[in-house]
Amino acid sequence: MLDVTDSPVGPEVENTTAYVSSASKKLHPAVHRALDFYLKPAASLTAAARAPRGIFVVAPDIDxxxxxxxxxxxxxxxxxxxxxxxxxxxxxxxxxxxxxxxxxxxxxxxxxxxxxxxxxxxxx
Structure with missing residues (x-):
């Protein structure tokens, strides 16, 4: 019977998860921005909502x-x-x-x- 603690027979398998591979490290900043955008939308909306905007402004020179x-x-x-x-x-x-x-x-x-x-x- 095979014990789960036994190591597999054959060559060692290299850890190749997508997050630690050298090619994907370039994408980390973009991934973090995307995750923050979709999973933390309140933070970006709160900052934008507090900024005063002048969409509709009455011209100051109107009598x-x-x-x-x-x-x-x-x-x-x-x-x-x-x-x-x-x-x-x-x-x-x-x-x-x-x-x-x-x-x-x-x-x-x-x-x-x-x-x-x-x-x-x-x-x-």
Missing amino acids: NETLLVHACESLASASAMAGELSALLEGPHRNTMLALQQVIMLSELAVSRVLDNVGSPQPV
Whole structure:
């Protein structure tokens, strides 16, 4: 009977695992980067998430009146979209959409009032 502690008969077998062969040692940095990318994605995502980004930035040289006009037009568009969508809904969902449209309209009125006040002199 063969004992598991017996050495195999024949020439010694050289250790040729892929990780220690001389050809694969060149690939170690790439392998570590790939493993870190797939097995430790939180570390790279956390570092990237903390960096502030300026994807959407309002140009600093835009005057207040132009910003208010844009805000007013955006609110008017949102109100129109909410109104059209509420026509497609029924029941409580329609009521919710109409309430949202009313909030948008009230915001549009407030911005319009501020826009009117921008050009007029303030009483003292």
